[in-house]
Amino acid sequence: MKPRVLSGMRPTGALHLGHYHGALKNWVRLQHDYDCYYFVADWHAMTTHYEDHADLERNVYDMVVDWLAAGIEPDRATLFIQSRMPEHAELFTLLAMGTPLSWLQRLPTYRDQMVQATDRHLATFGFLGYPLLQAADILIYKAAFVPVGEDQAPHVEVTREVARRFNHLHAGGQTVLPEPRALFTEVGRMPGLDGARMSKSAGNAIAMRDEPAVVEEKVRRMPTDPQRVRRSDPGDPERCPVWKLHQVYSDAAVKDWAVKGCTSAGIGCLDCKQPVIDAILKEQKPWRERAEAYLGNPKQVHWIVEVGTERARRVARETMKEVRSAMGLVY
Ligand code: ATP
Ligand code: MG
Numbered sequence: 001m002k003p004r005v006l007s008g009m010r011p012t013g014a015l016h017l018g019h020y021h022g023a024l025k026n027w028v029r030l031q032h033d034y035d036c037y038y039f040v041a042d043w044h045a046m047t048t049h050y051e052d053h054a055d056l057e058r059n060v061y062d063m064v065v066d067w068l069a070a071g072i073e074p075d076r077a078t079l080f081i082q083s084r085m086p087e088h089a090e091l092f093t094l095l096a097m098g099t100p101l102s103w104l105q106r107l108p109t110y111r112d113q114m115v116q117a118t119d120r121h122l123a124t125f126g127f128l129g130y131p132l133l134q135a136a137d138i139l140i141y142k143a144a145f146v147p148v149g150e151d152q153a154p155h156v157e158v159t160r161e162v163a164r165r166f167n168h169l170h171a172g173g174q175t176v177l178p179e180p181r182a183l184f185t186e187v188g189r190m191p192g193l194d195g196a197r198m199s200k201s202a203g204n205a206i207a208m209r210d211e212p213a214v215v216e217e218k219v220r221r222m223p224t225d226p227q228r229v230r231r232s233d234p235g236d237p238e239r240c241p242v243w244k245l246h247q248v249y250s251d252a253a254v255k256d257w258a259v260k261g262c263t264s265a266g267i268g269c270l271d272c273k274q275p276v277i278d279a280i281l282k283e284q285k286p287w288r289e290r291a292e293a294y295l296g297n298p299k300q301v302h303w304i305v306e307v308g309t310e311r312a313r314r315v316a317r318e319t320m321k322e323v324r325s326a327m328g329l330v331y
């Protein structure tokens with residue numbers, strides 16, 4: 001039996017290259033070595049977007065198509081939708097009873113959002129509690145590993161504390177809920193069109209399924225070294241967002257060509273951008289092909305999610321039987 005991995009993604013719109021390089025690429029790799037459970041975290045989307053659900057259904061299925069397009073194989077990985085699993089909410093409720101408020105209040109994601117998110121009212125119970133809901137998402141499948149970026153590492157730590165406390169309080173120290181471990185991705189942050197971290201809200205993203213013409217246009221309009229005003233001025237790659245994309249997409253020879261050409265004014269900025277455009281289009285090609293097949297057959301996508309949800313449900317139900325019994329709730 002392969003160790004189980006659990007991960008989720010919020011359906012907040014078309015996935016971009018940051019989602020691919022920061023998470024999805026790793027998911028594709030993991031499905032060969034682990035028993036992977038990947039879920040659409042629609043309840044988690046609601047922790048920050050609770051007022052608007054108009055696009056939710058479309059976002060859910062668009063995201064599943066993005067996953068499949070990226071190379072997630074439904075025969076290897078179990079794909080499901082969180083809101084179809086009321087067991088997650090039940091475990092969340094039961095874990096909430098013994099979880100100190102301070103464990104959630106001290107998390108950096110909570111503290112940062114309270115400072116930064118001035119556009120939305122996030123002083124909600126749902127937002128404070130979402131890391132505990134994540135803990136339930138993970139523990140209900142007894143996942144051994146959770147792939148995370150640095151920013152989510154404290155959430156895995158809380159999950160471990162919650163599991164430990166549950167086992168101590170309700171299971172006499174026996175392991176009903178095993179402590180998961182973080183599985184760190186070596187991929188750093190994917191830079192966007194302006195050099196800052198790619199994100200949809202920053203408006204600096206290239207979507208996984210952006211049309212080739214759109215990709216080309218976006219990259220051609222990228223700002224470069226602001227001090228390289230004329231074609232004849234030598235540039236400094238360290239000041240240029242395009243250079244950051246070369247670091248993701250180009251091999252040593254192309255990077256060497258770009259640095260030499262830039263610092264000697266031997267090439268223009270559009271010349272320098274071309275290999276990046278080509279690399280992105282090449283990366284997108286298989287995604288586009290796979291996505292087309294699924295978009296032409298939406299029933300198949302629904303069926304994949306249906307099968308995954310039922311597979312996940314069997315596991316979640318078993319765990320909840322044990323949890324209820326440990327907590328004296330079987331009567
Ligand atoms: P966005 O921030 O674009 O609005 P989102 O908030 O819906 O999207 P996140 O929760 O920020 O999505 O990201 C989902 C996953 O993708 C996380 O694992 C996150 O680390 C990863 N990710 C997103 N953007 C990037 C990026 N630019 N570089 C690396 N990883 C990223
Ligand atoms: Mg984000």
